[in-house]
Amino acid sequence: MGVDKITNALTIDVEDYFQVSAFASYINRAEWATRECRVERNMDRILRLLDDNGAKATFFTLGWIAERYPEVVRNIVANGHELASHGYAHLRATEQTEDAFYADIHLAKILLEDISGQTVKGYRAPSFSIVERNLWALACIERAGYRYSSSVYPIRHDHYGMPDAPRFAYKVGGLTEIPVTTVRAFRCNWPASGGGYFRLYPYGLSRWLLRRVNLIDRQPAVFYFHPWEIDAAQPRVAGIDAKTRFRHYLNLERMEGRIRRLLTDFHWGRMDDIFLPEPAC
Numbered sequence: 001m002g003v004d005k006i007t008n009a010l011t012i013d014v015e016d017y018f019q020v021s022a023f024a025s026y027i028n029r030a031e032w033a034t035r036e037c038r039v040e041r042n043m044d045r046i047l048r049l050l051d052d053n054g055a056k057a058t059f060f061t062l063g064w065i066a067e068r069y070p071e072v073v074r075n076i077v078a079n080g081h082e083l084a085s086h087g088y089a090h091l092r093a094t095e096q097t098e099d100a101f102y103a104d105i106h107l108a109k110i111l112l113e114d115i116s117g118q119t120v121k122g123y124r125a126p127s128f129s130i131v132e133r134n135l136w137a138l139a140c141i142e143r144a145g146y147r148y149s150s151s152v153y154p155i156r157h158d159h160y161g162m163p164d165a166p167r168f169a170y171k172v173g174g175l176t177e178i179p180v181t182t183v184r185a186f187r188c189n190w191p192a193s194g195g196g197y198f199r200l201y202p203y204g205l206s207r208w209l210l211r212r213v214n215l216i217d218r219q220p221a222v223f224y225f226h227p228w229e230i231d232a233a234q235p236r237v238a239g240i241d242a243k244t245r246f247r248h249y250l251n252l253e254r255m256e257g258r259i260r261r262l263l264t265d266f267h268w269g270r271m272d273d274i275f276l277p278e279p280a281c
C-alpha cells in the first residue's frame with residue numbers, strides 16, 4: 001500500500017528524567033548532578049531494541065549528558081545511528097537571549113563532535129521552543145553550523161507549538177526545518193509523533209495516524225521519544241502538580257512494548273539519510 005516503501009524518521013531526545021522542562025520549577029539545575037542518573041542503562045535498552053529490529057535513528061543528545069557520559073555518545077555512533085544535538089543545558093529557546101542561545105547550541109555541537117569524531121548536522125530545541133516570537137533562533141542554528149533543525153511542533157499546546165507553521169520540511173535560509181509530525185483533520189493539526197501523546201493514545205490510533213501521513217500526505221513521519229519514557233522504575237519526583245504527574249508517568253510501563261510494535265509496523269531511519277540525501281556523484 002505504499003507505506004512499506006516509506007522510511008520514517010525515528011528520533012530520541014537524549015536527556016534524563018530530572019531534566020525535562022515540566023520539572024524545571026521543581027528541580028533546581030544545581031541538583032542535576034546529585035540525582036540518580038538512569039540515561040546510560042535506558043540508552044543500552046534502546047540501542048538493543050533498535051538493533052533487534054534493524055532500525056536506525058537520530059539521537060538529539062544533550063551536551064550536559066554527553067560531557068558526563070561520553071560512552072553514550074560513542075555507542076550511538078558505533079551502532080550506526082546519527083548523533084545530533086539537543087543543546088547543552090536544556091534551556092527553552094523562548095527563555096534565552098539570542099547570544100545565550102547561540103552559545104548553548106555552539107558549545108553542544110563542539111562537545112558532541114569532539115567526543116564522537118563526527119560532524120553534527122541536526123539540532124532540536126528543548127520542548128520545541130521555536131515559536132512565532134523567536135524565529136531569530138533558526139538563523140542562529142544555521143550560524144552555529146547546523147544543516148537542519150527539528151524544533152517546530154505545528155500544533156496548539158500550552159507549553160509550545162506554532163500551529164500555522166508548515167507541517168513538512170521547509171527551508172529557512174540555508175537551514176532545513178523538519179517539524180515533528182502532525183495529522184491534518186477538521187481544520188486543525190493533531191499531534192501524531194510521539195512523546196506524551198504516544199503514551200496517552202491507544203497504540204492502534206498512533207499507528208493509524210502515522211499510516212495516514214505516509215498514505216495520504218505521502219511524507220515520511222518524524223517520531224520522537226525519550227530514554228526515560230521506557231523506564232517505569234525511575235525515581236518519582238515529589239511535590240509536582242497533578243497535570244505534570246499525569247503527563248510524565250502515564251503508561252511508562254507500556255512504552256517499550258509499544259515501541260517494539262512501532263519498529264515492526266514501519267520502516268525507520270536517520271533524519272540525515274531521509275531529509276539530507278547526499279548528491280550522487
Ligand SMILES: [Zn+2]
Nearest residue numbers: 013015126127
Ligand atoms: Zn528535551
